Amino acid sequence: MSTPGADEGTTASSRRPEGRSGNTFVGDVWVNFKRWNLKAVRNPFVLVVSLVQPIIFLVLFTEVFGNVAGGAVNQGIPGITYETYLVPAIAIQVALAAAITSGVGLVNDIENGMFEKVLVTPMNRTAVFVGKTAAEVFRIAVQIAIIIGLGVVLGAKVVTGAVGVVGIVAVGVLFSLWFVAFSNALAVLTRDQESTIIGANLLQFPLLFLSSAFLPLEALPEWIQAFARVNPVTYGVDAARSLMVDQDVMTVIDVSWFGGTLDGVVPGVAVLVGLDLLLGGVAVSLLSRASSSDVK
Amino acid sequence: MSPPGPESNVQSVPGTERTGPLATESAIDVSGLELVYSDGTAAVQGVDLTVPEGEFFGFLGPNGAGKTTTIKVFATLLSPTSGEVRVNGFDVRSEARKIRESIGYMAQETSIDPELTAEENIRFACEAYGVPRGQRSERVTELLDLVDLADVADKRAEEFSGGMKKRLDAATALVHRPPLVFLDEPTTGLDPKARNRLWDYFRRINDLGTTIFLTTQYLEEADQLCDRLAVILDGRIVAEGSPSDLKREVGGEVLDVELEDGPDAPSRAVTIAREFDAFADASVSETEDGISVTAETVRQHGTDLLVAFRDAGLTVTGFNIRAPTLDDVFLAITGEELDADDTEATR
Numbered sequence: 240m241s242t243p244g245a246d247e248g249t250t251a252s253s254r255r256p257e258g259r260s261g262n263t264f265v266g267d268v269w270v271n272f273k274r275w276n277l278k279a280v281r282n283p284f285v286l287v288v289s290l291v292q293p294i295i296f297l298v299l300f301t302e303v304f305g306n307v308a309g310g311a312v313n314q315g316i317p318g319i320t321y322e323t324y325l326v327p328a329i330a331i332q333v334a335l336a337a338a339i340t341s342g343v344g345l346v347n348d349i350e351n352g353m354f355e356k357v358l359v360t361p362m363n364r365t366a367v368f369v370g371k372t373a374a375e376v377f378r379i380a381v382q383i384a385i386i387i388g389l390g391v392v393l394g395a396k397v398v399t400g401a402v403g404v405v406g407i408v409a410v411g412v413l414f415s416l417w418f419v420a421f422s423n424a425l426a427v428l429t430r431d432q433e434s435t436i437i438g439a440n441l442l443q444f445p446l447l448f449l450s451s452a453f454l455p456l457e458a459l460p461e462w463i464q465a466f467a468r469v470n471p472v473t474y475g476v477d478a479a480r481s482l483m484v485d486q487d488v489m490t491v492i493d494v495s496w497f498g499g500t501l502d503g504v505v506p507g508v509a510v511l512v513g514l515d516l517l518l519g520g521v522a523v524s525l526l527s528r529a530s531s532s533d534v535k
Numbered sequence: 536m537s538p539p540g541p542e543s544n545v546q547s548v549p550g551t552e553r554t555g556p557l558a559t560e561s562a563i564d565v566s567g568l569e570l571v572y573s574d575g576t577a578a579v580q581g582v583d584l585t586v587p588e589g590e591f592f593g594f595l596g597p598n599g600a601g602k603t604t605t606i607k608v609f610a611t612l613l614s615p616t617s618g619e620v621r622v623n624g625f626d627v628r629s630e631a632r633k634i635r636e637s638i639g640y641m642a643q644e645t646s647i648d649p650e651l652t653a654e655e656n657i658r659f660a661c662e663a664y665g666v667p668r669g670q671r672s673e674r675v676t677e678l679l680d681l682v683d684l685a686d687v688a689d690k691r692a693e694e695f696s697g698g699m700k701k702r703l704d705a706a707t708a709l710v711h712r713p714p715l716v717f718l719d720e721p722t723t724g725l726d727p728k729a730r731n732r733l734w735d736y737f738r739r740i741n742d743l744g745t746t747i748f749l750t751t752q753y754l755e756e757a758d759q760l761c762d763r764l765a766v767i768l769d770g771r772i773v774a775e776g777s778p779s780d781l782k783r784e785v786g787g788e789v790l791d792v793e794l795e796d797g798p799d800a801p802s803r804a805v806t807i808a809r810e811f812d813a814f815a816d817a818s819v820s821e822t823e824d825g826i827s828v829t830a831e832t833v834r835q836h837g838t839d840l841l842v843a844f845r846d847a848g849l850t851v852t853g854f855n856i857r858a859p860t861l862d863d864v865f866l867a868i869t870g871e872e873l874d875a876d877d878t879e880a881t882r
Contacts, residue, residue, distance in 0.1 A: 262665040278648070361663075
């Protein structure tokens with residue numbers, strides 16, 4: 240981050256306190272990664288809550304809509320159960336729900352003074368945020384793995400096997416990053432826990448329902464289809480679902496570069512990476528402005 | 536918990552040895568510091584200041600005087616609008632990272648992670664400040680002892696009282712044994728007992744050679760702790776010196792007179808005292824229950840003033856002659872700001 244003096248070298252000096260061995264970028268990332276993981280473990284409530292809602296969705300949707308939706312789903316992807324269809328969507332939902340808490344953590348840090356405290360340390364500021372985000376991504380990956388496991392127990396099938404599971408987790412992580420950035424941006428702008436939670440949560444359901452998450456686009460009204468085409472959730476779900484069923488089921492972008500599953504995965508991933516970079520850039524510039532304060 | 540014995544852990548407490556070529560330089564060197572916020576507020580308007588190494592320096596002023604803004608510039612949290620600022624010999628603009636490595640900073644608002652234990656908070660600070668791995672455990676133990684939190688080391692900080700949180704916060708600012716520590720109103724909002732305890736720690740750290748820069752709005756705190764102080768008002772330093780220097784500048788001794796309640800008794804008394812020839816150079820002000828007169832001559836002419844009050848029909852219920860306190864200094868200085876012809880108080 241472009242704060243004055245944040246990244247200059249740490250050459251030896253006669254004023255260096257004797258109790259220091261110095262900081263490294265990787266070391267600073269690790270220190271922050273550890274703190275945020277510790278906080279997550281201390282707050283099992285947050286972990287559980289961000290898993291509970293997706294699990295309820297997974298169980299209720301498959302049980303209640305399974306028979307009805309199964310028909311619609313089968314028209315697009317023959318021989319698929321609704322469980323198998325739904326698991327990639329719930330994986331994306333987990334990523335979305337967990338990413339919201341990232342901004343909440345930042346607001347808490349600002350409120351309890353840790354944000355400023357960290358700014359006064361010699362830690363590299365970019366490393367500080369990389370460490371925090373890494374801890375959140377780690378948590379999201381674990382939660383998605385749990386959801387896939389639960390889905391398999393309920394009868395879903397990952398056609399691509401273990402590689403596919405890793406792939407779906409990776410897609411979920413890529414998907415989560417833009418929302419992590421978004422919730423941090425909200426946090427810096429509002430500096431208020433409730434506004435951050437409400438702001439991010441309000442978006443969660445429209446994003447999920449106005450996408451290919453729960454039903455194939457063809458089964459949805461025109462206006463929803465139109466929205467779904469520009470909705471990041473559609474890209475994340477379609478990429479994850481392609482991996483799940485080992486077919487190109489990307490509904491929005493039609494390519495045939497690889498001739499198979501990757502035609503469904505690569506375009507979705509490309510869109511997500513672009514979105515991550517865009518919103519990541521916005522969040523980084525907001526954070527950097529917040530770090531270097533409001534001075535002429 | 537009982538207050539710590541004065542000798543506990545003294546040898547192992549954060550401190551520094553200042554040897555080497557720069558040993559005689561100042562810890563803080565400031566000239567012409569100005570800071571204007573983006574909304575146009577000029578929070579600091581031309582501060583010049585030098586704090587030698589090892590000094591316990593106090594920055595005294597009311598809310599909004601510019602204390603926190605100044606300390607944040609020193610701690611590299613704010614960039615100065617203009618002026619030269621060197622902290623531990625490093626320039627705040629181009630060598631911020633070196634300053635961060637060599638200072639401890641305790642913000643006005645208690646800054647700790649409530650979800651972590653006392654020990655984890657200190658350990659995080661050790662890692663953040665690059666304390667060598669092999670020394671961390673020892674440093675954590677040492678600091679928990681210093682601030683008397685060893686018996687609650689494994690409790691989460693959110694369970695602590697305000698005073699305990701402040702002590703933990705102070706400990707985290709010392710993990711890297713910085714030669715210079717900034718304390719921004721460290722005892723605001725604490726009860727007298729907790730305040731006294733913190734004062735004890737600060738004195739101990741300073742005794743070991745650490746330079747301390749403290750801001751406060753408590754005159755008593757400045758008087759108790761500081762070798763030297765600067766009084767800041769509206770972003771400018773209006774007086775500077777040791778507490779006794781400043782008291783001397785008030786000029787003479789203070790006569791406090793208590794008056795019986797009556798329609799504008801204090802204001803009538805002020806008028807009488809100001810017209811009194813012997814107190815032509817005195818500084819006269821209303822107090823809660825009477826007036827106070829500061830002058831070289833209060834011992835010789837105090838009784839005459841009391842007689843004059845009686846003649847004017849005012850009932851004196853008590854009086855007292857005392858040495859000036861920093862409160863008087865402050866009153867004299869702020870009084871001068873408001874009332875330009877009262878020149879006696881601040882030279």
